[in-house]
Amino acid sequence: MDRLVNTVRPYAWGSTTAIPDLLGTAPTGEPQAEMWMGAHPGAPSRLDRGGLDEVIAADPVRELGAPAVDRFGPQLPFLFKILAAGAPLSLQVHPDLDQARAGFAAEERAGIPADAPHRNYKDANHKPELICALTPFDGLCGFRPVPVTAELLAGLGVDSLKPYADLLHAHPEEAALREVLTAVLTADPDRIAATVTEAATAADRLGGPYAPYARLAHHFPGDPGVIAAMLLNHVRLQPGEALYLGAGVPHAYLSGLGVEIMANSDNVLRCGLTPKHIDVPELLRIVRFTANDPGVLRPEASETGEEVYATPVDEFRLSRFVLAPGAAAHDLTTPGPQILLCTAGQATAGAQTLTPGASVFVPAGEPTRVSASASGSATLFRATVAH
Incomplete structure (x- = not known):
């Protein structure tokens, strides 16, 4: 059994205090977003025996066990994190395994450098993930039922949102969600920025269910992702509750401290709330346009006292x-x-x-x-x- 020395990633959205408070260390004044535990090459944990990635590579069967190596290859198949969101993360989706393999192969054939800002697929793996709250934790997860979203948009009283509400009423669920998200992400930048500003002002005035979107607009003024976020379920987790995010489900974490576990991948396609690259055609191919309940998970206790998140x-x-x-x-x-x-x-x-x-x-x-x-x-x- 080896003590881990882990890297804390200083992404701009990270809280300046949550991880230091947990660790009992003094804040540095800089954001501390994620503490990575695992063997991902981006920030492998360190042991007395060396980097965890190097230790596993030297003897994968001893470290991982023959069954795990047979199933997943000679690498740790998961990445474990402490995540501290002081500001919203980007609105995003992850591909399924077939999509990741095909997308990665296509970008490799095209010769796109691995660190290119417009590259979508950093590896050939999918990225299902689970976030479990350590403090009250806010997030967006999956499409809200279409009639409820149409009512929410209409309730803002913003004329430029009316066409989106009309589209939601005019088509079956999948087509309606696809058309609205496409329209938002391909709209004229100046017009959609004005719509976001009007919607944010109305949301700030109305509060209640609109408050999360007013906060998003405060962090990302004029970003079309604010309107895209209005299509999604807003979820508040209490400590010990969790969310599972499968392939194609749009989501964003907004605030709070939690533990996160995922398949060992870095494949992300972004929908908004970010200055980073957004590949709209590829995104629309990956998103699953189905309204669903976000499905808050609570652990299932066993006779041994282990509480499992299924x-x-x-x-x-x-x-x-x-x-x-x-x-x-x-x-x-x-x-x-x-x-x-x-x-x-x-x-x-x-x-x-x-x-x-x-x-x-x-x-x-x-x-x-x-x-x-x-x-x-x-x-x-x-x-x-x-x-």
């Missing part, structure tokens, strides 16, 4: 233990790799003592027992592959 993917499995002081240790030994993260209290994992923000990598099959310290309860998240 998802339909094999690359990762997230669970949580709320450890009581003095209770018997939990045996977490498993044939696959694990990352254990403490988020509250003080936990013991093997010979390691974990305080909030501390994490360890556990190679496949290594005997693993976890418990709380005698002084109080602790919360421990467990990231591994699906059994």
Whole structure:
């Protein structure tokens, strides 16, 4: 079992205080957006034995286990993060596995450099993900039912939004959502900027369900993504609740602190709320134009005390233990790799003592027992592959 030293990414949307508060360190004054735990080449965790990516590459079967290597290849199949949103992230979607493979191959054939700002596919993998709230956490997830969105747009009383509301009334669900998102993202920049300004003023005045969109417009004045965001469900997670984001589902995280786990990929297609490249034709090919309930997940408790967040993917499995002081240790030994993260209290994992923000990598099959310290309860998240 190896203690992890993890990189904190300073993206502009990051909170300046949430991750330092969790870690018990002084804020630097700069945004601290994501702490990465894993072997992604962008910021691999470090062990006493070297970078986790290098350690795995030297002996993948020993570190990951033969079943995981057979299923996913010689690499850790998930990336685990602490995410701290002090401002909204971009509105985005992720491709499914076939789309990612085809898109990556096409851009490789075209000779587009891997770091080109207009490149869509950084790898050939899909990126299903799960976010679990550590504090109240706001996000946008999936298309809202079309009649409700038409009513919300009409309620703003902005004349230039009326054509979008009319489109929503005039067509079946999939066609209506596709036409409206296409119209918003291909509109004349000056006209859509004026619409966003009018809509933001109205949203600020009305408050209530409109308040999140007023805040978006404050961060991204004139951005067509503000209108696109109005097509989506607004969700507030309470601590311990989670959202699963599958392929093609438009989403954006707005504020809060959470733990996030995803397949080991960096493929993102953006819809707005960003100065970065937006490839509208490719985006429209990837988005799934289906209204759905965002599906807030609550953990399912087992007899062993492990609380599991059920998802339909094999690359990762997230669970949580709320450890009581003095209770018997939990045996977490498993044939696959694990990352254990403490988020509250003080936990013991093997010979390691974990305080909030501390994490360890556990190679496949290594005997693993976890418990709380005698002084109080602790919360421990467990990231591994699906059994």
